[in-house]
Amino acid sequence: MSLDAAAIARPRLGFLGLGWIGRHRMQAVAETGLVEIAALADPVADCLAEAGALAPDAAQGSDMETLLAEDCDGIVIATPSALHARQTIRALESGAAVFCQKPLGRDANEATQTVAAAQKADRLLGLDLCYRKTAAMQAIRDVVRRGDIGDVFAADLVFHNAYGPDKPWFYDAALAGGGCVMDLGVHLVDLALWMLDFPVVKDMSAQLFAEGKPLSTRDQVEDYATVTLQLDSGAAVRIACSWNLSAGQDAVIGADFHGTRGGVCMRNLGGSFFDFEACHHTGTTSRLLCAPPDNWGGRAIEEWAGQLAQGACFDPRAFHFIQLSETIDRIYAGSLQQRS
Template identity: 60%
Template sequence: MSEAPAGKPAQGRVVARPRVGFLGVGWIGRHRLEAILEAGAVEVAAIADPSVEMAAEAGRLAPGAALVGTLDDLLDSGVDGVAIASPSALHAEQAIRALAWGAAVFCQKPLGRTADEAQAVVDAARAADRLLCIDLSYRFTEGMRQIRELLAAGELGRVHAVDLVFHNAYGPDKPWFYDPALAGGGCVMDLGVHLVDLALWALDFPQVNEAAGKLFAGGEPLAGRSDTVEDYAVATLELATGAVVRLACSWRLQAGCDAVISASFYGTEGGAALKNLGGSFYDFTAERYRGTARETLASPPDAWGGRAAADWARRLAAGERFDPAAQRLVDVARVLDRIYGR
């Protein structure tokens, strides 16, 4: 692929946009497809989904895309990148196959069910020298962007406490989410991954010295059960900086609203927090605290949901190859393993 940006003249010729295939086009997959189409950096060339109806619906969004049956068919169609939105148990194997074939990968979280699976994918991306990104979408909210800038500039002083919450009044509607072998875990794998990532990413990935969690299913301690996954979890991380991170996440919590989502950072010179508004999954405000005073950093509207996908597409079009920052995905996966006691 030419090093010139897609669609720009390179020595008197127009460079074709990279061709991208979509593997899995349920609600999330279609939403990310729309975001990539709106970015305009790549061509959606092929779509694969076990559901003929879902594939056809996605095809209406990208009428020029071929509807194919499998990942092999996507790869054989000559794509430069693959967006993966399949069940979690398939992510690592499918990503490795795509990378080994020579395609860049944008994958839904989790990258793998364990840190070993995630490491195998990152190793494959490094060996193939291909761009690998994960849909850690909350990084792309305007509020978290501004909070991270405050932290990087030392505006909050020495951060000593971080509290994160993601309670979802609903639960996944597909049976595989509740199978430990297929999902790798429950609400921690589904929601807690965002919380761990936000904490480490915002603080520039400090070393995690200790990590421990308590898991519950149906109001009772999970206690090593292998027939189900957790629907409520609390965890504590101790960082090498001396800071303590506390997180809680759940499915079907009776919280009086659709969702409770927040990420709060407290330092010696102030605090800052991202919080959802009115139980919304999509609307967030970010505030900075100085003692009892507060100021607004960001507020709705903020169309953040597809920004991670669009960012990957633009980077692919710009000719980016393996990004060593992908190793941080394994750091997050290792923390999840420790929360699960693995």
């Protein structure tokens, strides 16, 4: 399909990986009316059946070949992390745009290869960095961008999950690429870089733990991490994330940005994974910026679908995905270097 035609007709999407998040993203983008759900693929019959109930007219199969055979304009990937780069590159080389779950690759090399494939194919590449799209983070960013809190000199971001992932592959470093840093910390690093316009990370230090002991090899999967990033502006960013932490509630999620004239914060409410509020602090006073309800989970894919429906090709903002992966690599390397 030509780009001119794609800008007129509804893009035909294929979905690879139909677990909970894959089905959620499919339903969210279908409800926009911007796209046609053309094909579904998952090796697990139950997942395929649940998705098929939402899109009964879509072709069905067990792998990407089903999607490629349907000549999809875009492919949405929600499979185990080890498959992301290879599957994304395959789709891009076939001529399809891609929206992928994070991480784009298990390391910066995979991420770089994937972005290069998107640039070469001149196809739109999106990554589900969904926390950027919460009303809370958008409100905070507006305050920071206006300069209302002055110069940001420090930030603190946390994501503690009192549970852990329910899929075995998350606990296999070869399949997942890492543990809680790759799963949760990637969102925190992204939020910090995105909020501050993707500054250069000059230096960093990290401590990663597996079952209470310092991580000694990349073959292990960490369940607790604390990281400090030193930015070229002189600002310091502190990040902490974990799985299975005794947090006293389901989750502790937050982001604080401290400026020379005030601060802003995002907090989850009541241990929720989905409900957030944002506040603007000045001295001892606090002003509420936004509060639930906020149906934010599908906004990233909806934005990508909107771009695709307008005929968008490669978006240079995809290069930020490489910086994100490079920073994650440095966190792992820095933690192990401290052990040597």
